[in-house]
Amino acid sequence: MSAEGAQPGTVRPGGRTARVRATVLRAVGDILAERGFAHLDLSDVARRADVGKTTVYRRWGSVTALVADLLMDMAEQSSPRARTGSLLGDLKANARLVQRTLTDPRQGPLFKAVIAAATCDARTAEALHHFYDIRIREWAPCVRQAVDRGELPEGTDAHEVIRAVSAPLYYRLLASGDPLDEAAADRAAEAAAAAAKAGAYVKDRKDEKIERDA
Structure with missing residues (x-):
């Protein structure tokens, strides 16, 4: 897609434009963390x-374009x-990285705000899905390497294993309110590893071929 045909906030800038983008996205994140998506306003962001x-x-x-660009930036800047x-x-x-992010005084409320917005705004939901797709793809190779080492059965769905690690942590953040500490992170990782070793995430061979051909 050319720069002229791109959606607002999706072109990767350089120089002064990059500095303006960084400043604006920082303001967006601050407002989301402090007040939530409902209070995100373009004029307030500019101020x-x-x-x-x-x-x-x-x-x-639009505010949804701002949130989409913020999520893209967060995915680009997140730890390898x-x-x-x-x-x-x-x-x-992986679990401890998620735990630290969700308990961070700024990042935790920011993610809550974005997730809440994604439930009622299609573009925010699309941006959030893209963010998590990037993060899952970043971590999936560790599962495939475990298969190569013989730690996991052939055909293990790497993406499902990574999702299984973070899902209990998001449940604590958004639903149960149970402590979200390192112990919880370690238990989530141990449970996902045990299930993967038991073959719980071995995918159907037909699904495996479809993913490989995609």
Whole structure:
């Protein structure tokens, strides 16, 4: 897609434009963390970022475009996966990264706000799905490497294993309110590893072929 045909907020800028984008996205994140999606306003973002309203309106055009660009930036800036040499070590590193993110004083409320917005806004939901797809793809190789080492059965669905690690942590954040600490992270990783070793995530060979051909 050319720059002219791209949706607002999706072109990767450089130089001064990159600095403006970083400042604006920081303001977006602050507002989401402090007040939630319902209070996200283009004029307020411009004021907080100390940039002209015209710049924000021309570049992004809507609050959903701002959120989509913020999620893209977060995916680009997030920490690379760990390489510990063992499945359990890698999954624990993943779980602890998720735990630290969700309990961070800024990131935790920000994710809650975005997830809440995604339930009623299609573009925000699409951006959130894309964010998690990037993160799952980043971590999936640790599962495939475990298969190669003989730790897991052939045909294990790497993406499902990574989802299984973070799902209990998001449940604690959004539903149960139970403590979201390192112990919870480690238990989530241990449970996912045990289930994977038992073959719970071995996918149907037909599904495996479809994914390989895609």
